[in-house]
Amino acid sequence: MSIVRYCVAMSIDGFIAAPDGSVDWLAPFSGDGGGFEEWVKGFGGLLMGRDSFEVEMSLHDWWYSNLPVAVMTHRPLTVQPIGVRCFSGAVAPALTWLKSKMVSGDIWLFGGGRVAGQCLEAGLVDALEIAVMPIVLGQGRRLFDMPSARTRLELVETATSPSGVQSLTYRAPRVVGAAAAP
Secondary structure, three states, rough: OEEEEEEEEEEEOOOOOOOOOOHHHHHOOOOOOOHHHHHOOOEEEEEEEEHHHHHHHOOOOOOOOOOOOOOOEOOOOOOOOEEEEEEOOOHHHHHHHHHHHOOOOOOOOEEEEHHHHHHHOOOOOOOEEEEOOOOOOOOOEOOOOOOOEEEEEEEEEEEEEOOOOEEEEEEEEEEEEEOOOO
């Protein structure tokens, strides 16, 4: 059975992107860890917000054409690669669609903070895999953008790279103060 994994890089002060959505601050760490292509093979689908989709499209060719991708947005996309479908409102229908299209693997909750916050608040995140980068941004887009959910996490794994990137893996065993979606 697939799980929803929020896998994201974050500055040490809790930001996943600069205020304009850019992630150029990650460039010095691009060689850290390696094996991205192999790592992505563990996923059967992606869930992302509109801003994350736009940033990803601006950085390189679309890498995920072999996977179903759900983009949470209220506006039509100007470019919509094969396998990408737009959703608005609640995230549960997007996850249901992804699971119906996936052959195997987990769902990568790609970002951003609004979509991640909605998923966490609804009890739809199973794991958080956060790469804490040794950099302070001072401002930007937060890891989660949510109004009310309190979620207790269980730390299940840590690792540190030679450049000081701290990888933290948490399990989200229960949500306090929000009802879990079916």
